[in-house]
Amino acid sequence: MSTEILVNIGTQETRVALVEGGSTQEVHLQRASRHGLTGNIYKGVVQRVLPGMQAAFVEIGLDRTAFLHVADMVCANNGDPNKPTPQITQLLHDGQSVLVQIVKDPMGTKGARLTSLLSVPSRYLVLLPFEPHVGVSARIEDEVERDRLKAILDETQRVEAPGFGVIARTAAEGADAEALANDLRFLMRLWGSISEQAKVAPAATMVHGDLPLSMRILRDLMGTDVERVRIDNMDEFRNLQQFAQVFVPNAASKVELYEGSAPIFDLYGVEDDIARALDRRVELKSGGHLVIDQTEAMTTVDVNTGAYIGHRNLEETVLKTNLEAAQAIARQLRLRNLGGIIIIDFIDMKGADHRAQVMRALERALAADHARTQVYPFTELGLVQLTRKRTRESLGHILCEPCAACNGRGTVKTVETVCHEIARDIQRAARQFEAKGFLVLAAPHVITRFMEEQSLGLGELEAQLHRPIRLQAESSYGQDSFDVVPL
Incomplete structure (x- = not known):
């Protein structure tokens, strides 16, 4: 099955589609106003410790404070699952600085989820600065290959990164010892830079950001089964080729500039797939x-x-x-x-x-x-x-965003229900106010229904209250929105 990666560069938005066998399987988006935050490292400040939840809220400079649970902390149980987890108050206090990484973007009303068990990925490996562990991705299923990678990493970690942890990513399958060693050396240099930056960075600021989307996708999704990566922007094409030559050499020849007249996402119906x-x-x-x-x-x-x-x-x-x-x-x-x-x-x-x-x-x-x-x-x-x-x-x-008419409920009250609510509101207003009459503002089709349906009893209501009721259609009102105004 042929696999391609399509990259569409807009003025304020980057979109990437993974297409397998002519069918869109994944879509990734990054907007200038709304970058994905997963993987970013921050120098945070503890705002509030919650002993009952074994967690803390940490200020990292975003709109909402982020959430850090004790299970995601360095030295929570020193890597021993049989050792009881200490209380959060033993590890953190209000105002304390802490180096953290986002593992889950803010979603809805929830802030970002954090960990202090940092990880720094590259093409083949993931560096674990605070977890001295050597492992191999579970997605590499061949036992012979797993043993080969484990042996290489045990030796490479001992020489290049003593005291650090290293995990072989799926992309490491088939990589030779020199490629893995080069990757680990790069990660150690990067971690040194992050450590120095963390020392001088102001509180509640980002210390290290992940790669732009197009490069991140090339790093994470570029496997041997990907035939080509097509990109529709010359500047980004050059940047991606340079990145590939350094970090993903086997992918450099697969990166192509798309110069077709049709939009790149129209090639395999990606736009239609997104809409559906x-x-x-x-x-x-x-x-x-x-x-x-x-x-x-x-x-x-x-x-x-x-x-x-x-x-x-x-x-x-x-x-x-x-x-x-x-x-x-x-x-x-x-x-x-x-x-x-x-x-x-x-x-x-x-x-x-x-x-x-x-x-x-x-x-x-x-x-x-x-x-x-x-x-x-x-x-x-x-x-x-x-x-x-x-x-x-x-x-x-x-x-998408919640519907302005139903506020995300997926339903709105029927016109008849709204008419009955208006009648009850008029009666309620009549008891509260010494008004000469009432003005009802509502959506046009609600007003039409009120005027057409004698069964709704508008005339009876006027006779009962001895006051006139005037109806006024407002096109800006939603179906279940209305106002009753005493006159």
Whole structure:
């Protein structure tokens, strides 16, 4: 399956799409007004210690204070899982300076999540300044290769970075000892620079920022299966080539300048895929569909047969729809960048073998996901639960905002309900104010309904109150917004 990375550079926005087999799998965005913060290192100041939560709020210069839990702190238990975690008050106090790193961007009303267990990534390796541990990414499954990398890193770490921890990233698979040693030397120089900067940096400021999006994607997603990286901006193309020659030499020849007349994201329908990723409903080729709802607590996915009626029997129809849905769900999780708890309601299947087939299909589809996922068996209610690591906001949260009409509820009150509320408000105002009459300001279709429906009893209400009621349509009002003004 061919894999390409498309990079679109705008005046204030950079967008990157990972396209596999002509289908968009991932979309990453970075805006000048809203940079992704994950990976940035700050010199923070403790604002408030919360002993009951074993956590602290830390000021790092963002709009909201960030959150640091004791489990994410250096020397919390000295690396021994059997040793009890100390109280947060033993490690931090108000006003204390602390070097921290963002592990989760601010989301909604929540501030950023922090750790003081810093990590500094490069092409092949991740340096752990405060955790003397040598490891290999779990995504490298070949045991022979894992043993080879572990042996190289044990020796390289002993010589180049004694007392530091090192982890081999997925991209390190197949890399020789010299390439890994060069990477580690670079990381040690970078860490030296970060350490010096931290000593002189003012409180609540950034000490080290991660790479720009285009370079970060090249570092993180550039594998041997990526055929080419196409970028539509000459200046960024040159910068990316220079970066690749130094840090990702095997990728330098794959970086291409796109000079086509059509926008680069129109090549494989990426723009259309982004637009569809903002809809609740996802159509399946068979005629079935998914309904995806994202809430603050979790994301739910409902699978429906829709127009698909099959050709044999109900069980085969259900199985075919669920198998197709498993593939589509895995893609939508990546495309929309949905994280946290995810609940999938597949169409009910009676046979255990059919359930097993669907679970295997889902796990295979999720295997290509760069984010860590954990899938759990069917529950007694026939639901599938899974978790997906969330480090940045979803595509929907980045591109959208709550509806001005419904304030994010997804529904608005019916016109009839609003009319009855207006009537009650008029009665309430009549008891409170010695007014000669009342003026009702509401949306045009609400006013029209009030005037057309005699059953709503506007005339009866005027007779009951012995005061006139005047109606005025306001196009700027939402359907469930209105005002009752005493005259």
